[in-house]
Amino acid sequence: MLTVKTPEEALTLLESSFPPRPEGEAVPLSAARGRVLCEAVMASEFVPGFDRSTVDGYAVRSADTFGCSEAIPAILTVQGEIAMGEGAGGALGPGCCAAVPTGGAIPEGADAAVMVEYTEDYGDGTVGICKSAAPGSNLIFKGDDVKPGQVVLEAGRRLGAQDIGALAAMGVGTVSVCRRPVVGILSTGDELVPVDTIPGPGQVRDVNSAMLSALVEEAGTEAVSLGILKDDEDLLGRTLDEALTRCDVILISGGSSVGMKDATCRVIESRGTVLLHGLAMKPGKPTILGDVEGRPVFGLPGHPAAAFFVARLLVRPLLLRLTGQSLRGYTVPAVLTEAVSANHGRAQYMGVFLFEEDGVRYAKPIRGKSGLITALAGSDGCFCIHRDCEGLPAGTTVQVWPYGVE
């Protein structure tokens, strides 16, 4: 009945059990930052929409400039001046040129621009061109950047400033992004009191509700607090039933009281399937994953540091995927400042502080027995000691997952 899995197996299980089913919603471009594209964005226009000069100077017919030099400039008649934000006017006649600013439109007939530095204004309506221009030089042509039908951003892209800029250039004022999954967060335990309460004898504050809400929001999903429950299996069941009507994912943490250890498991079993019961990682062993009506229900450890690591490792990738997001996560190499030991036959996750000295990035492991706060506060990332590894000496380069702050 105990279905203990390694973190890798758990991730695979999550992926196969809960495929993304993104639903689109339309948001204005100004609210699209950080959201995930529900469908690919295709250009419907040419960008740029007209041939433009990339220099301040003169639009010319390149053939008129062939063979010219500083000694023997090509003398061209100035046909006019093109202003920013206006059309280029009539076609450029042979032997003519038109003054054009950077970004200005190029008249029909012109096929190059000459930088003003290589010209001389004779003040009589003509200019001398002192450098020959190859066809196409100093121009960007209509559609050079993007043409209609071209896919510019793929579905699943989480939109950063650079993408918002691209959408603005294409005139996309409304964006179809994936609906944010709603994640219900429930803390259980007779010992728990709200954060703003002074704990009485034997009581501790509910850390997980606040921490998991923040973690869920960092993943771009919506957190709904379902409160603190006393250890009561019926109550847990009823609360879960209610939560399933409005949440896409449920995180239950706690349940460490004697007799309640398996309550989350039983509650899930009576409504769906327990997929995982026990995780071969440290911290995080007492982790449960269930499938109720197609929705993932996690039973996370009550210990905040353990709940944090399991949520980073399993819940976060699931949430990113459910938002429709293509996964992306970087590890950064860092040098261990001190030796770490491990000997559990379980993958061991350890938080670190990251800092740089003389251009070298160091990871200082966070120690402390069962620390609540010290295992979390100010930490910058974590790394994994493989289950077959008994420890790593100081100076080892490890791959750290920076938590980032999103």
Place this chain on the structure above:
Amino acid sequence: MLTVKTPEEALTLLESSFPPRPEGEAVPLSAARGRVLCEAVMASEFVPGFDRSTVDGYAVRSADTFGCSEAIPAILTVQGEIAMGEGAGGALGPGCCAAVPTGGAIPEGADAAVMVEYTEDYGDGTVGICKSAAPGSNLIFKGDDVKPGQVVLEAGRRLGAQDIGALAAMGVGTVSVCRRPVVGILSTGDELVPVDTIPGPGQVRDVNSAMLSALVEEAGTEAVSLGILKDDEDLLGRTLDEALTRCDVILISGGSSVGMKDATCRVIESRGTVLLHGLAMKPGKPTILGDVEGRPVFGLPGHPAAAFFVARLLVRPLLLRLTGQSLRGYTVPAVLTEAVSANHGRAQYMGVFLFEEDGVRYAKPIRGKSGLITALAGSDGCFCIHRDCEGLPAGTTVQVWPYGVE
């Protein structure tokens, strides 16, 4: 008068000219994620607040268990059962033990806990302890994690889920965070039309307002759109004056029309000091930085890709520092998929797509002449080709700054 600087010089200049002056504001813990601590957070309580068992079992006086074994268990009288969330009751008498759950309070007199696996309940009010317990074993003592007066989080910390958890554990329901600087964003240019407008002849959409707003928000600051201005120096001056009454930083982009090139410079000069005029980087040369009444005023290039790189490189670090944030930014090593050339005597920044194959991270450089969209859309980060470098062959490992999405 032209004070061209390298990117490094510009960063140093920004740092010395605009020191952070964080102002605190109180926000509830639930709204503190992503914000920056204005002052260090010190513990005012012991965490945990009482001695706790880390196992399910029995609280004992360790001396009562010395010398016991499976063959000769120590027989102890069960004095009671400690429930989660309640006090431990009276002191533990000699020869006695108390049932305790993981996380439960340990009664006075007890100095160890024994796992239930190493005990035998005789059913007559006594249990046999089959393994001797060293003093302190399986306990976490009051204040083991944090003691009053201990600094748990430093000022300047941008709060992630792990920090929110630590604050919750300490009962910090209200957090003093730095006020978000307000950044005014102004696009100038006769050719610019709003994003939702179909450009007429010679017109282009205002990309920078949307892109820079997103970039400013990613840095945890507040963006205020000051709209699109026609190229008119007086109007620019009046708009700047008005913006200075309500913005901490001003970003002006554009001004590429002939005659307007130096308007931003003149407007700054008539009100303050131009600190930088020209940046030795590509793209991004036509960059201006001024100090008006102690506030940074940037003149950014009108070209969106250039404006983006300069904003990433100069504006973002400034904004992070002005929010009170300790700087943090990771580069990730990646292998170039193709050769890149550079030969400008200027630091050259190039956007990349990042992807992984067989465990190797690759950076695919983004090319294209003066691309608006293609230089930005979907890009994952950028790297710098040093000004003394003429190019890099395919296969070179470069250090990429991932943009992240915050």
